[in-house]
Amino acid sequence: MTRFAIISDLHSNTEALGAVLSRLDKEGVERVICLGDVIGYGPDPEHCIDLVMRHCDLTICGNHDEALMRGAQDFNPVARQVIDYNRRSLKPSLLAGSLKRTRWKYLENLPLTHREGDYLMVHGSPRDPVHEYIMKTDVIFIPDKIRDIFTQFEGLCFVGHTHFPGVFTEDLQFRDPTQLEGEWEWNGEKAIVNVGSVGQPRDGDPRASCVIVEDGRVRFLRTDYDIGTVQRKIYDDPNIPDLCAARLEIGK
Secondary structure (H helix, E strand, O other), X not given: OOEEEEEOOOOOOHHHHHHHHHHHHHOOOOOEEEOOXXXXXXXXXXXXXXXXXXXXXXXXXXXXXXXXXXXXXOOOHHHHHHHHHHHHHHOOOOOOOHHHHHHHHHHHOOOOEEEEOOEXXXXXXXXXXXXXXXXXXXXXXXXXXXXXXXXXXXXXXXXXXXXXXXXXXXXXXXXXXXXXXXXEEOXXXXXXXXXXXXXXXXXXXXXXXXXXXXXXXXXXXXXXXXXXXXXXXXXXXXXXXXXXXXXXXXXX
16 A cells, blocks of 8 residues: 555535545545545535545445445434435345446445554544544543543554544644644654544545555645535535535635
8 A cells, every 4th residue: 555545424425525535536545534424414425425436445434324325313403414414325125226226235234344454544533533523632632541442453544524633642642734734754653543534524624634655655635526516405405404414615
């Protein structure tokens, strides 16, 4: 794995995903790995699944992908409403076509973790691959949580889930891409890299987030996309709460 990209938390945002894939193509990146949450929140689950199946070498299960299959009882009302809607539209009936069945089977069979060499990839955390959030505030308010998470893996761990990019190190430090000036060099010690969100960033920057990894060097990318088009699709769909559109332009 000399050079590859990692994306996460696409959340049915075709415009963001398309812009990121185009950017990665211009960067000459031939391998893309997705850390999950292909669906949820946004207006285009089918198209996002198709793009992921076509362009990603590997996709890991996110909590929204899992909830599509098992139910979203523990989700907040907004997220649960969209997941329930996605289930109604995506789950194949007896007379469903082959593409609809293929999409469902793809999400149904996503692995929980993936390891290649020194790199571990999960959606949430090494301790709970699908559900656990590793928040930047944990290094201050719940340091024992971070210490325990670091005992659960070796090497470099890539995560998504919080929609907030940055790097956690074993000395209980968190640095975001701005503090890192967009780039971070792995020195061989344990670290956790959050790649941020393509489809719904929450760090105050509305641009789609992902990373390119090359020989241990992690470069954080932000990509502009047509937020207005996504918002109009959401506002026009009574099954998706307007909040899912409003938050896109502020990255929160």
